[in-house]
Amino acid sequence: MKVNYLIVGAGLTGLTFANLLAQNENNKILIIEKRHHIGGNAYDSYNANHILIHNYGPHIFHTNNQTVWDYLSQFTEWCDYQHRVLSFVDGQFIPMPITLETINQLYNTNFSQFEMVDFIESQKESVVPIKSSEDVALNNAGRDIYEKFFMNYTTKQWGVVPSELDPAVISRIPFRFNRDTRYFTDRYQGIPKAGYTKMCEQMIDRPNIKVMLNTDYKEVRDAIDYDKMIYTGPIDYFYDHQFGKLKYRSVRFEMEDHDCESFQKSAVVNYPNDYDFTRITEYKKITGQQGRKTTIMKEFPCDGEEPFYPFPTKEWQELYLLYKAKADAEKNVIFAGRLAEYRYYNMDAVVDQAMRFFEMRFL
Amino acid sequence: MKVNYLIVGAGLTGLTFANLLAQNENNKILIIEKRHHIGGNAYDSYNANHILIHNYGPHIFHTNNQTVWDYLSQFTEWCDYQHRVLSFVDGQFIPMPITLETINQLYNTNFSQFEMVDFIESQKESVVPIKSSEDVALNNAGRDIYEKFFMNYTTKQWGVVPSELDPAVISRIPFRFNRDTRYFTDRYQGIPKAGYTKMCEQMIDRPNIKVMLNTDYKEVRDAIDYDKMIYTGPIDYFYDHQFGKLKYRSVRFEMEDHDCESFQKSAVVNYPNDYDFTRITEYKKITGQQGRKTTIMKEFPCDGEEPFYPFPTKEWQELYLLYKAKADAEKNVIFAGRLAEYRYYNMDAVVDQAMRFFEMRFL
Ligand SMILES: Cc1cc2nc3c(=O)[nH]c(=O)nc-3n(C[C@H](O)[C@H](O)[C@H](O)COP(=O)(O)OP(=O)(O)OC[C@H]3O[C@@H](n4cnc5c(N)ncnc54)[C@H](O)[C@@H]3O)c2cc1C
Ligand SMILES: Cc1cc2nc3c(=O)[nH]c(=O)nc-3n(C[C@H](O)[C@H](O)[C@H](O)COP(=O)(O)OP(=O)(O)OC[C@H]3O[C@@H](n4cnc5c(N)ncnc54)[C@H](O)[C@@H]3O)c2cc1C
Known part of the structure; x- marks a missing residue:
């Protein structure tokens, strides 16, 4: 089968490429996706109770990037939505991230903004040199806040205690010295009105985009004749894990x-x-x-089969760089997205990245 | 690309074949679907109000065929559901099909079952020979019932007045001489709990089934090396309308x-x-x-682009038979389903048909 662009992965990275490339009607585009659906980790669907869920964890769209917002707004209307998170600590539900409200609720105080600054200063524990994520947190926020909000959460999240985790994982603890308890403060924030999947369907609603589901690209790549590949799967898999598996x-x-x-x-x-x-x-x-x-x-x-979060520590970044060096030398393959760049990107960032790559390489 | 089975169309016919063929793990199956989704006309999806709709008109599953019911029950649970239809006639909402309730409501009578039999008999108008659908209806039900329930509905449905329509269209008017106002009386009746699309996804949730969406099979067939094709699209399109377009x-x-x-x-x-x-x-x-x-x-x-109802009249059946003669001579193509057999099948019938074909040809 002859196509111009073979796109591996129907997540937001792959779909953005497909959509942009398809604007040239002469381009024939084939997307290959391993799962039975498009949308990547942003996929949502309705369960048997008719409730719309995000199958791969909650996805909140938020960005300061107007170009990305305008671009995606071609494909969906938005529900205005401001995300808020509570943290169950000391038997109470307390706003996250740490704001003036968090501190006042946790300690039953009535601090002003200025008093909070002083309070946080008084809590900090100086640890030098900084060798672990725990050290970062103690320096930044002191032991009580660290232990109540971060220590155990981070341990569950990464399967490693913060005292053994690279400082890159908790690189800083953000404080807000005001009463803004929203989780994100980006200029644009919302949820696609009919869901992410519908938005994704719109992105590829063009006759020159074909989609193949349930298919690992290695099963079919030899049968497909393409000019360029855009690869959005795990980079180590592309190279048959030749330097070892990335974590x-x-x-x-x-x-x-x-x-x-x-x-x-x-x-x-x-x-x-x-x-x-x-x-x-x-x-x-x-x-x-x-x-x-x-x-x-x-x-x-x-530690499961599905790769969700690239491991943000030096050891794994170094292994990634071995792969990256090979990838950079490829003439006909572009590596993009969360898995291929081994980097935790938000949705707006992958769309932005795909738009930039597209401009650089195809315009 | 090499596969054993190329299936054209991801409606219930194609999906049943795919599912049955995939039970042999050595079979490699590729489904090609023109639309951006699987499910064919049974496809359902949620709108922006989070309401599940059937995109191609209401689909009620009902069957007397236990084999089909058990087969599909592997892929979905069911909501029990008994379909009822009202007809807006003389300013009232009156149950359809025509039952004792219909007659009593329409004429404000209080007939018993036996009186209804007599009443219908007294209404019938003998027309010989029977040349049109109108003649059928007059013979069967008399002018008042025909005019109130069938004449205009049929005209809208087929775009032709019943007096000019082949008797095959209204081949009889069913009466129920009791108070059972359900639309269907089949033994099994229900709606897939999480929708038809989810049921369809389950049918092809196997690693040896690949699905290609947004693709007319003619765009790719030359690039695909297959042993057998199962074709569920319109039969005239398969032969490039060489004898003319079917209606x-x-x-x-x-x-x-x-x-x-x-x-x-x-x-x-x-x-x-x-x-x-x-x-x-x-x-x-x-x-x-x-x-x-x-x-x-x-x-x-x-009269639009999307083919929904094959035209049940002699003229078009004859044209179909020209195509069918060619189709019967094909060694490597099986023609199955509503469009390829040019026949109004219900969902249970296409599944049954696909199961039979499968047994005859592949077991
Ligand atoms: C739990 C969780 C919560 C998140 N919450 C947010 C949030 O609130 N806000 C936000 O902006 N972002 C959030 N994200 C990040 C967001 O999911 C990503 O930014 C986005 O999905 C990345 O898109 P992508 O296309 O690069 O990768 P993916 O979405 O992972 O898409 C890659 C696709 O490639 C396919 N693929 C992989 N290998 C192959 C192969 N060999 N052959 C064929 N196909 C293959 C995969 O199946 C996948 O569909 C969250 C992520 C997770 C995991
Ligand atoms: C308005 C309406 C209401 C109905 N209500 C009921 C009901 O209540 N109960 C019931 O049992 N049945 C009902 N049906 C019938 C039911 O929809 C069919 O029995 C069933 O969908 C037939 O399945 P199929 O696979 O044979 O055909 P389809 O569902 O039509 O599937 C054929 C598929 O082939 C694809 N295709 C066609 N040409 C090509 C091509 N060239 N290349 C690639 N793909 C192609 C089409 O896009 C389509 O997806 C209804 C039908 C309609 C139209």
Whole structure:
């Protein structure tokens, strides 16, 4: 089969490339996707209770990048949405990230902004030299805040105690010395009105884009004659793990249906110190869906098959660089996206990155 | 690309073949689908109000065939559902098909079963010889019932007045001399709990089934090396319309969102004598979904691009037979399904047919 562009992966990276390349009607584009659906980790679908869930964990779109916002707005309308997260600490539900509200609720104080600055200063523990993520946190926030909000959460998230984790993982603890309890403060924030999957369908609604599902590209690549490949899968897999496997952290998702309108006070509640899951998401609170039932999702980080989070430590970054050197030398393959660049990108960042690559390489 | 089976069309016919063939792990199967989704006309999806709709008109699963029911039950759970239809006639909403309730409501009588038999007999108008659908209806049901329920509905549905329509179109008018107002009386009746599309996804959730979307098979067939093709698209298209185009009736669907819990009394209301649409479907009443809003669909039959209903008249059946003679002579192509067999099949019938073909040809 002859195509101009073979795109591996139907996540937001691959779909953005496909959409941009398809604007030239002469380009024939084939997307190959391993899963049975498009959308990558942003995929959403309805469960048997007719509740829209994000199958790979809660996805909130937020960006300061107007170009990306305008670009995606061609394919979807948005529900205005401001994300808020509570953290279950000392038996209370306390706003995250750490704001004036968090401190005042945690310590039952009534600090002003200025008093909070002083308070945080007084908490900090100087550790030199900084060798681990724990050291970063102690220097930044002191022991109490570190232990209550970060220590156990990070341990669950990465499977390693912060005292043994590279400083890159907790590179700083963000404080907000005001009462803005929103999780993100980006200029644009929202949820696609009919869901991410529908937005993704719109992106490739062109006759010169073909999509092949349930297919690992290695199963078919020899049968396809292409000018250029855009590869958005794991970079180590591309090279048959020849330098060894890169480490990705995975997540096991457990869904629960509940017979009540509302399960918890905010869309996401973190459980740093209790249970084996890191957080619970209640999807109706993200999508604004109404109804008498609700569905929640618990996230259990694990070392599983599905690569979700590239490991942000020096050791793995170095292994990645071995692969990257090979990738940079490829003439007909572009490596892009979260898995191929081994980097934790948000959705807006992968779209931005794909748009830039496209401009650089194809215009 | 080398596969054993190339399946054209991801409707229930193609998916049943794919599923059955895939049980042999050595079979490599590729499905090619023109649309951006699987499921064929049974496809359902959620709209921006989070309401599950059937994109190609209301689909009620009903069958007396236990084998088909058990087979599909591997892929879905079912919501029990008994379909009911009202017809808006003389300003009233009256049950369809014609039962004792229909007659008593229409004429404000209080007939017993036995009186209804006599009444219908007294209404019949003998027309010989029978040349048209109108003649069938007059012989069967008399002028009043024919004019009120069938004449205008049939005209809208087929774009031809029944007096000019082959007797095959209205081949008989079914009466029920009891108070059973269900639309179907089949032993098994239901709606897939998470929708038809999810059921379809389950049918092809096997590593040896690949799916290519957005692709007309003619665009890629030369690049694919297959042992056998299963073709479920329109038969005339397969032969490049060489004997002329077959006539299919199409439908234009209009969706409306309404800000109320409930729009109408039953899932489907027919409008034989008013408006240009034939019927209104309220999807929540089929799926049992709850919520403060509702979505309805109006159906406007038309001569459009999408082939929905093969034309059940002699002229077109004869043209079909020319194609069928060619098809029967093909060694490596199986023609199956509603479009390839040019026959109005229900969902259970296409699954049954595919299972039979599979047994005959592949076991
Ligand atoms: C739990 C979680 C929560 C997140 N929350 C947010 C959030 O709130 N906001 C935000 O902006 N971002 C969030 N993200 C990040 C977001 O998911 C990513 O930015 C985005 O999905 C990356 O798109 P991508 O196309 O680069 O990669 P992916 O979405 O991973 O897509 C890559 C695709 O390639 C396919 N593929 C891989 N290998 C092969 C192969 N060999 N052959 C064929 N296909 C292959 C995969 O199946 C996948 O579909 C979150 C991520 C996770 C894991
Ligand atoms: C308005 C309406 C209401 C219905 N209601 C009911 C109901 O209540 N109950 C019931 O049992 N049945 C109902 N049906 C019938 C039901 O839809 C069919 O029985 C069933 O969908 C037939 O499946 P199929 O696979 O044979 O055909 P389809 O579902 O039509 O699938 C054929 C597929 O082939 C694809 N295709 C065609 N040409 C090509 C090509 N050149 N290249 C690639 N792909 C191609 C098409 O896009 C389509 O997806 C209804 C049908 C309609 C139109």
